[in-house]
Amino acid sequence: MKNMKDFSLLNNDLVPQHILMPENEVNKVLKEHYLDKEQLPKIKITDPVTLEIGAEVGDVVKIIRKSPTAGEAVIFRLVIE
């Protein structure tokens, strides 16, 4: 490996897709489920994936992962300290 920057966690098959969500999309999701941000599942800012996608505390990450029951499942997580 020439450069560590060429390495991306997200290229690994076992790491599901993590997408940083824009504010308006987050609001849409929260409204849809009648949720406060704090009621979302959490992900730590120190998590390698949140670091990689450049999320900040208070952001919401959309995770699309394979599911044995549904084929593909979408989960939203709030980034915390």
Place this chain on the structure above:
Amino acid sequence: MIGTVPKRIKEIRFGLISPKEYRKMSVTRVITADTYDDDGFPIEMGLMDPKMGVIDPGLRCKTCGGRAGECPGHFGHVELIAPVVHVGFAKLIRKILRATCKDCSALLLDSTQKKEYLEQIRMLRTIGQPIEDITNEVFKEARKPKTCQYCSAQQLDIKVEKPSTYVEKDGTHEHKLMPSDIRARFEKITDDDIEVMGMDPSVARPEWTIMTVLPVPPVTMRPSITLESGQRSEDDLTHKLVDIIRINQRFQENREAGAPQLIIEDLWELLQYHVTTFIDNAVSGVPPARHRSGRPLKTLSQRLKGKEGRFRGSLSGKRVNFSARTVISPDPNLSISEVGVPLTMAMELSIPVNVTKRNIEEVREYIKRGPDNHPGANYVIRDDNRRLKVTDKNCEELAETLEIGWKVDRQLKNGDVILFNRQPSLHRMSIMAHEVKVLPHKTFRLNPAVCPPYNADFDGDEMNMHVLQTEEARAEAKMLIHVQENILSPRFGGPIIGGIHDHISGMYMLTKGENRLDKNDFLEMLRKSRISQIIEPEGTQDGKPYWTGKQVFSQILPDGLNMTYKALLCENCATCKKEDCNRDAYVTIRDGQLLSGTIDEKAVGAFKGLILDRIVKDYTPPVALQFIDDMTRLAIRSIMHFGFSFGINDEDIPEEASAQISELLEDAEARVMDLIIAFNEGNLEPLPGRTVAETLELRIMQELGKARDSTGDIAGNYLGLDNAAVIMAVSGARGSMLNLTQMAGCVGQQAVRGERIRRGYAGRTLSNFNHGDLGAGAHGFVKSSYKKGLSPTEYFFHAIGGREGLVDTAVRTSQSGYLQRRLVNALQDLEVQYDGTVRDTRGMVVQFKYGEDGVDPMKSDYSKPQTIRRIIEDVTGKEVE
């Protein structure tokens, strides 16, 4: 009603209560041991002071103004003349005494050491870890110095006598430490030292373990009872408090009178005894305080501890009214949604009925019948809330005076909805709603088809019944937990209620092949089912019409049912002959008619029944319930018609078969010998990844296993498909071909941890074998069958193998039980919301869609995506691969 805002508990902190706080929370000082005056009124500053709450109806609490029942009660206090040790802290007091200086009360550790421990404790506290390990080390280390590091005072040994007497030993001289001395020492301990000992000085100072003030529990938690003779009988706690206050007074009088030290010490010890037994009347080394009758008193600890204590007996588990428990027994003539209730129970249990314009005549009838004439009434509650017992003397009169607006406790009768339960209630089907059927005798009766969800059998099992008391409860039970709503299990998405044992054998015998039944038999079979017309016969034989077993079964199938599947007894032939299968294993149902195939466990059994599954999912619960009722009744009729029995001679096989089996086993043993010889000569080729010895073991096990299975095939062939045990095994009713193999063929290899038996003597399993014998017989191969009987060595090996089986079922059940408990505790408050999300009680999202796909497992096809395929098949009428 006043609405209250729910509050959330942020944290719970435990500490000690200081004397100051005891006084602050007290509403009165108690100075006299008397309770009531001559007029029967509670004495002020006595043990029943109305400031501490009231128990007599009519009186009001002098603190909060509440009546009996409204006032929660308030604490009082007693000023102890001399301090006493709190027994609960006897060990802690000992530890602290030994860890601190007798003169300056410093914790006997170097300041650097203290700093280190303090840091460690604070660190563990912030990350929420237990600090016991550190504090134990602190006490261990601080015990060691012989002189104080701070004031150089010589430290003395501290001996403990009984539970709470501390004696300091100076050479041969012994000096008893009075609680006041101990308290004085503890008062001098610095806050920093306390923290190093693992306590929080702001909420728990060591000297608070020595009591100077005794809290007096509210009157409401020690109510006195008025006996029928008019005499008052006080609670055990009150008795104990009387003792304490009397001794306290005597102590004070003696001290003021300047009594000799010896008397003072005696009284002090007596006070200590009473306070100790007030807190815990079962301390070792202290004789328990007794009632006049000789019964030990139930004091504070005894109220909390043990199975009947407050925690396990009153908070985690409570007894309930309107419930009944007895032994269960089977009754296949009941519907699966019914339960047979003994008449004596039905007459004791009741349902409250509000008397209205519409039901007054009906209710009047119950009352007229009285309490001894089922279905009658037990109580009448008038509109002024007076409860009148119905007797056979006053029932006529009560029935006449009955008015609208009254309530009547009517006896349980047929059709009432009740809850039925069997412990351990591991899943939701352990409690289901049934309809009452009042029957004679003393047991609960239930249809054997509902045994699987309760996991019940009739070897002495007992079950509980709860009678619902409100219309709401009954409506809810009927709609949510009625038996018919629970035929499908949410665990695997298939029916959990269905045919068992004889139901399967009966259906199998009825539908296998072409059973010809004449008109009488045809009608007899369907007698218990609700069939109203005779269908066209299949054909005529000897000039008489006949019907087939398949036709009989078709009568109870709902119209429009279409199914095609392979039955349990299908042999999975390379090319399926479908309708022409020689075992009649290819089931086809068209428009509710069974055209081919045999009905077995895979059709109507609990857990596996595909036809059942289809009916529940495609029709309505009542249709499914009716089908199960009809099916079980038909099966019982059928098994009675054909006759079914199994005895020891059903395991008999002919001479030639025995000879074949012996020969087969001898061949196998010879092959094992060949393997052993090859092994000894070093000619055995090891399997990949195995040593030669391991390979030998595997090959031997393989060889013998094959031989055992072949004996089963031989035995099975000779027994034939008409043998009752074979019928039960292939239809799935009970037992397996392996059981049959072991009974008629050969029991086979006994194993411990999946290997041949090797334990026992050095180099051999039993002393009658040669050292190093690797043969089949020397390592637990049982050649005999159960029918033939086992040889002594075989019997011994069988016992070894059997024991392992028993041990690991015992271990497995306890382990899986505990795992289940932990899972239930962790998940019990999660709830699927209307928007499909799974949330906890705080509304935090656990899953955005239940199970990620939002599918109700109960309504899925055994959790497999079958629906689409079935719809295509239904629409096109063609099979989809």
